[in-house]
Amino acid sequence: MTTTLERPATTPAKAPRKKFGGVQLMHVYTWLIILWLVLPIFVMILFGFNNPSGRYNQTWQGFTLKWYTQLFALDDLTSALILSLVIAIASSVISAALGTGIGYALGRYRFRGSGSLNLIMFATMSSPELVMGASLLTLFVSLGIGLGPMTITIAHVMFSISFVATVVRARVLTLDRSIEEAAADLGANGWTTFWKVTFPIIVPAVLSGFMLAFALSVDDFVVTNFTAGTSVTFPLWIWGATRVGLPPQVNVMGTLIFAAGILIAVVTNLRSRPKKTAD
Amino acid sequence: MTTSPPHHATSAPTGHGQRAGHPAIEFVGVRKDYLSHGESVPAVKSLDLAIGQGEFFSLLGPSGCGKTTTMRMIAGFEEPTEGKVYLDGQDVTDVAPNKRDVNMVFQSYALFPHLNVLQNVSFGLERKKVSKAEIRRRVGEILEIVSLTGMEKRQPKEMSGGQQQRVALARALVNHPRALLLDEPLGALDLKLRQQMQVELKRIQREVNITFVYVTHDQGEALTMSDRIAVMNGGNIEQLGSPRAIYERPASRFVAGFIGTSNILDGQVSWVENGLGVIDLGSGERVLAPLPATVQAGRNIEVSVRPEKIDLHRTAPHAPGLSVVSGTVSEVVYHGTSTNYTVATTAGSDFVVFDQNAHDAEDVASRGERVFLTWAPQHSYPIGV
Numbered sequence: 001m002t003t004t005l006e007r008p009a010t011t012p013a014k015a016p017r018k019k020f021g022g023v024q025l026m027h028v029y030t031w032l033i034i035l036w037l038v039l040p041i042f043v044m045i046l047f048g049f050n051n052p053s054g055r056y057n058q059t060w061q062g063f064t065l066k067w068y069t070q071l072f073a074l075d076d077l078t079s080a081l082i083l084s085l086v087i088a089i090a091s092s093v094i095s096a097a098l099g100t101g102i103g104y105a106l107g108r109y110r111f112r113g114s115g116s117l118n119l120i121m122f123a124t125m126s127s128p129e130l131v132m133g134a135s136l137l138t139l140f141v142s143l144g145i146g147l148g149p150m151t152i153t154i155a156h157v158m159f160s161i162s163f164v165a166t167v168v169r170a171r172v173l174t175l176d177r178s179i180e181e182a183a184a185d186l187g188a189n190g191w192t193t194f195w196k197v198t199f200p201i202i203v204p205a206v207l208s209g210f211m212l213a214f215a216l217s218v219d220d221f222v223v224t225n226f227t228a229g230t231s232v233t234f235p236l237w238i239w240g241a242t243r244v245g246l247p248p249q250v251n252v253m254g255t256l257i258f259a260a261g262i263l264i265a266v267v268t269n270l271r272s273r274p275k276k277t278a279d
Numbered sequence: 280m281t282t283s284p285p286h287h288a289t290s291a292p293t294g295h296g297q298r299a300g301h302p303a304i305e306f307v308g309v310r311k312d313y314l315s316h317g318e319s320v321p322a323v324k325s326l327d328l329a330i331g332q333g334e335f336f337s338l339l340g341p342s343g344c345g346k347t348t349t350m351r352m353i354a355g356f357e358e359p360t361e362g363k364v365y366l367d368g369q370d371v372t373d374v375a376p377n378k379r380d381v382n383m384v385f386q387s388y389a390l391f392p393h394l395n396v397l398q399n400v401s402f403g404l405e406r407k408k409v410s411k412a413e414i415r416r417r418v419g420e421i422l423e424i425v426s427l428t429g430m431e432k433r434q435p436k437e438m439s440g441g442q443q444q445r446v447a448l449a450r451a452l453v454n455h456p457r458a459l460l461l462d463e464p465l466g467a468l469d470l471k472l473r474q475q476m477q478v479e480l481k482r483i484q485r486e487v488n489i490t491f492v493y494v495t496h497d498q499g500e501a502l503t504m505s506d507r508i509a510v511m512n513g514g515n516i517e518q519l520g521s522p523r524a525i526y527e528r529p530a531s532r533f534v535a536g537f538i539g540t541s542n543i544l545d546g547q548v549s550w551v552e553n554g555l556g557v558i559d560l561g562s563g564e565r566v567l568a569p570l571p572a573t574v575q576a577g578r579n580i581e582v583s584v585r586p587e588k589i590d591l592h593r594t595a596p597h598a599p600g601l602s603v604v605s606g607t608v609s610e611v612v613y614h615g616t617s618t619n620y621t622v623a624t625t626a627g628s629d630f631v632v633f634d635q636n637a638h639d640a641e642d643v644a645s646r647g648e649r650v651f652l653t654w655a656p657q658h659s660y661p662i663g664v
Binding site: 176178179181182183184185186187188189192196197200201 | 354356375376377378381382383385386387389390391392393402403406407450451454
């Protein structure tokens with residue numbers, strides 16, 4: 001008796017549930033995730049336009065563009081940013097060059113020790129930065145190497161090289177081996193084959209490895225803190241400034257770095273879009 | 280380096296090649312072992328082979344027969360474990376691939392994806408430091424031969440499979456190599472394009488007059504294009520000869536089965552007279568086959584008969600000079616130009632018969648019917664005699 005009474009009640013309830021079905025729910029979920037991801041960035045950008053009266057840039061007090069005009073007004077901050085960029089460029093160029101070699105070798109050849117090399121690479125990527133930083137500090141001190149930009153760069157190369165090698169190795173593994181054989185068949189020696197054929201084909205992987213290394217280096221704090229000595233990089237300066245209040249220039253620099261990253265992503269995406277193929 | 284090869288290897292017919300006197304390619308006592316899980320596995324067991332100047336030569340066999348390894352030893356990508364490889368009489372066994380005057384068309388085409396057609400085709404000439412003007416002339420010439428004029432600026436990925444294939448061909452041929460090696464080059468194309476390219480390849484080969492070595496597992500391709508075929512199986516050459524010889528006179532049971540369709544009969548020689556042997560099938564039936572007088576009576580023998588040589592009758596024919604075998608039709612398949620019958624013979628084996636649909640609008644026989652198969656003595660081919 002009760003079941004027959006309940007039946008007409010459930011049928012109309014089904015219709016609105018269908019209207020607000022799984023697809024809509026997924027849309028809402030997706031947008032919530034996106035919002036959650038971009039909210040901190042949005043706040044960073046917004047507070048670059050804030051006009052705080054005191055030294056704390058934490059409550060919205062009015063719109064201004066003056067931080068953009070006074071971007072390099074704080075000498076310490078500017079030199080910290082420059083040092084960070086120099087170290088990032090140097091360490092990512094070195095890791096791209098060395099990592100490409102390792103990645104190519106691992107992707108192309110099976111050699112004695114290739115298994116353990118793979119293992120070491122993944123170990124450096126997954127080991128905690130605190131451990132890596134502390135052991136690098138011990139190493140530099142016991143070798144008597146003075147801490148500074150040089151040791152920071154060496155440390156950054158150390159942890160970025162595995163990322164480059166992994167990206168390049170993945171590309172080389174999918175590279176048709178007969179393409180290199182074709183180059184040899186047409187009279188190219190090993191050197192020419194690499195520079196005329198292999199490298200141009202794997203260059204997107206090398207570039208993304210390079211950018212990954214750059215991004216890892218420019219915002220690294222933990223390892224840098226151990227190996228910096230008295231040098232101050234951008235992240236170290238910000239860490240120091242949080243105790244006395246962050247100047248809005250930090251937001252502006254962050255905004256510009258973010259904008260540059262977006263620009264690079266858009267440009268590479270447009271360039272790598274496939275052209276239409278023949279019938 | 281110019282040690283002459285000992286000429287005990289199978290001599291090749293010499294075409295109008297660049298350097299008469301020497302075969303274009305020669306293998307002398309070549310063996311190739313691969314290491315697999317610590318054990319050496321032979322890919323090519325014992326190879327003595329000479330390929331003539333200007334020849335269209337096919338290496339034919341199932342996968343794993345050693346044909347690709349053989350070709351890769353010519354290109355220099357594999358080193359023989361034993362033996363010597365000669366190009367134009369020159370020992371190239373230890374010469375690196377980039378120093379060998381042969382070029383290859385790869386199965387996957389292996390075009391350089393970042394270069395356009397012009398850059399792909401010029402690659403080999405640039406390595407040889409040929410002048411810009413000469414490169415332009417020769418690339419233009421070869422693109423015309425492969426019908427790709429006007430496509431110089433195209434990227435490989437913008438081209439169809441057939442066009443990419445032609446680029447690969449042009450990229451190899453533009454260097455005027457001593458020999459062109461083709462590794463199953465038509466495998467990726469659809470049937471119609473494949474048939475077109477077979478004719479094209481033959482034309483191009485005549486036009487450029489270069490030795491072609493063609494690796495394939497497709498017997499039809501090998502038969503239509505080649506001057507000579509080496510049928511390989513298990514790392515050895517089973518038979519070497521013209522397409523006609525290989526088809527009509529298979530040297531082994533493997534060749535008979537691999538090239539086209541063969542009906543194979545097992546029997547015992549009853550007697551031989553005037554070059555004609557009578558073979559007893561054990562079922563009371565007898566088959567006539569050409570046999571040399573040296574074959575002793577009582578010897579066990581295999582006879583191969585091609586399906587298109589057989590006539591099918593519904594009544595017992597009065598045919599004293601023909602071989603006659605009876606059986607029951609187990610399958611009839613209509614193919615348009617012909618009808619294929621499968622006949623379970625009294626002698627034990629299944630026979631396939633191709634009957635041309637030249638006159639009859641209806642099938643000669645239907646399933647379950649008792650039929651008689653006849654063929655002329657010269658169409659019985661005794662294997663291995």
